[in-house]
Amino acid sequence: MQLDLPASGGAVARPFYRHLYFQVLVAIAAGALLGHFWPSVGEAMKPLGDAFIKLVKMIITPVIFLTIVTGLAGMTSLRGVGSVVGKAFAYFLFFSTLALIVGMVVANVVQPGAGMNIDPATLDPAKITSYAEKAHETTLTGFLMDVIPTTMTSAFVEGNILQVLFVAILFGISLILIGDKAKPIITLFEAAGAAVFRVVDILMKAAPIGAFGAFAFTIGKYGIGSVVNLAALVGTFYLTSLLFVVVVLGAVCWFNGFSIFRLIGYLKAELLLVLGTSSSESALPSLMEKMEKAGCRRSVVGLVVPTGYSFNLDGTNIYMTLAALFIAQATNIELSIQDQILLLLVAMLSSKGAAGVTGAGFITLAATLSVVPSVPVAGMAIILGVDRFMSECRSLTNFIGNAVATIVVSRWEGALDQDRLEAALGGRPFGKVRPVTNLAVAPAGLNIGEASAD
Template identity: 40%
Template sequence: MKRFKIGLAYQILIGLALGVIVGSIFYGNETAVSILQPLGDLFLRAIKMIVIPIVIASIIVGVAGTGDGKSVGRLGFKTLVYFEIVTIIALAIGLIFANVFQPGEGIDRSSLETSSISQYEETAETQEDRTIVDTILEIIPTNVFQAIGEGDMLAIVFFSALFGLGVAAIGQKGQPVLNFFEGVSQTMFWVTNLVMKLAPIGVFGLIGVTVSKFGISSLVPLGKLALVTYGAMAFFILVIFSIIAKIVGINLFKMLKVLKDELLLAFSTSSGETVLPRVMYKMERMGAPKSIVSFVLPTGYTFNLDGSTMYQALASLFIAQMYGIDLTIWQQLGIMALLIVTSKGIAAVPGTSFVVLLATLSSVGLPVEGLAFIAGIDRILDMGRTVVNVVGNSLAVIVVSKWEGKFNLNKDYLENGGSEEVKVG
């Protein structure tokens, strides 16, 4: 008799549903929060433990395999060009949806609860003074171990790529080093599969805490903002990403089916880090070379957060509308230009969208107090933003791979929806 097995996606859904139920039952109960919080933290800490070793090992192996500094430079240039094009489109979509649907129009601020945003203000003040030159300089770590400890993904990518080039440059002497990092990569993917067994428990804890803290009712006063935000994100995935996918010759919906487990987990945890190792594996299985996957995905976590940048544009106009401030098209384009700069290089900072919004609102003279009104539902909105970010970076891997002429589509894997078990070695 064949043993019945529940897939990871269904396990996560069960954890999600139970978390909502338990959180609703214990709404406002601090004891429940203190019990549920460690369950989510346990999973997030376990994922963060394995992400950096996988990224470092994968980039070194991928770049050393390419063995050509010119090729790596070309890859980096193409990646950043694509990221900037899609970022501009995402910002434009956010502005268009905010202008068409006017989510902040007629909002009674007295009916909204306010939350503290002081925890983000110091980082935002620093972010206001950032320039493109600052972002470029911060890519080069003065202390690589500090960068690893802080999870500074851009600095880690830069050092790992440089190290990989060095391994390739010394030829046969570098083979033992390459073999070591290949072993690290394979080992960490095995550890990933082990950690993923905790995913349903982590989702249960994280969603339970969110619902018990804020309650479903917190969505009601800001329901229009939530609907417009999710509508914009759905449009971006179903229309913009579909067009891009068609251009590079892949069926977006089949790709989404391959990534269904990871997208559901990203949505539930509001964290792209939780799915990075498995997305890297699946994009390789789909036909992208390791050298491109290991470079594009980690870099995208800082430079290609499509869902986050779209929301930042939309939220800026929402706050202006809520306070009755009319912004001209040139002022809105100014916000868009500012967000292109301020949204880069701080992906490792908790509450990234809030930090960016605080810096942006301060710079353009919009009331930063408006953020306090939407802080309560930010976690709900962040769930959707994270899904768009993951889809955008996964698609970016295929685009850059095709641009480099190195994408060999695994049709069987795509048609089967990536249903095989993740095996390594």
């Protein structure tokens, strides 16, 4: 697909209806109408959304592996790998913790659950049994052990992002150590990368169908009316996430020489896809491709984006502390400062490793509450009906946070081409950013100027 250029550049702009973001927007609107007026038909559309997400998951593994391996192979030493990983995790830890604190502060100030006066004894724990069981399976030790695959090939078969990341880093490091002998393998992987990203382009053609099916199912099954009963919580969460993106991440973008609004505009097709499917994973391949197109070095994109999908979940973190305090307020449970600090510390651990898929935030919330005895896990039944609607906001916030992290870490590494960033975002930078010339070259056949979204 060709990159649209202004008329002065000699290229003819395509009609608006041929842009993916417009098609996805229309599909979401159509799905909402179908789910609202014909709920049973809307619920029946679920396979369309599930099928599209399966198609995307099918390609995520080779995208991550090939991007990381070819990116690392372009590095001259292992010091560069350690530098990127160290800076990325420092960024993740700081802003993930900040998101938890923001959710806690907002919950204490707004108190969306106050006045509901729900008796915990009347809650039905059976509704959240399956989530609680999954939460008990998610321990820190179990999570760390799960990063190591049973075999090198099993990581690709099971599709575990962190396992694929682990294998890819090891393989990429081995290519660095081999040196010139690795050139034939690198050439092969670069050609394979070009083919894989072309598959991504093909799969994105089906994005409107997937968004239509997923959104029709959500509205048909849960209905807009389910939001009304817990409007205070949903509204508070959406507003808090919006302020976090605009104010906190916006300030980060400003200090690093670009605009959060232009970045959102640049990723509009992916954001609409995330909104329609309630899963940030559905846009992971496109995000990696677009970050390269925006001037971020491939090795940085390959390390930061997949890792961020498990360790940089701003939306999930805001949700966890906000929802936990909402449950306590709704059931008239007073939490002391010590209780809230304990909740914060537990959430810092349990939030790590949550995948960018629908329901992961609810499971991590169950894991957090199971360790903090002050708040009943059964209280999650209060918000079960609207969790799907909050999942969309979680995914959007997580997605934007990872896009910002990729650009910022690239700049810190001196691996950001400012001219390409400015061209992609369509505006001049706000700050003075050191230009970078030593960037990894795109593999033969892969036109980074081509994006699956537009």
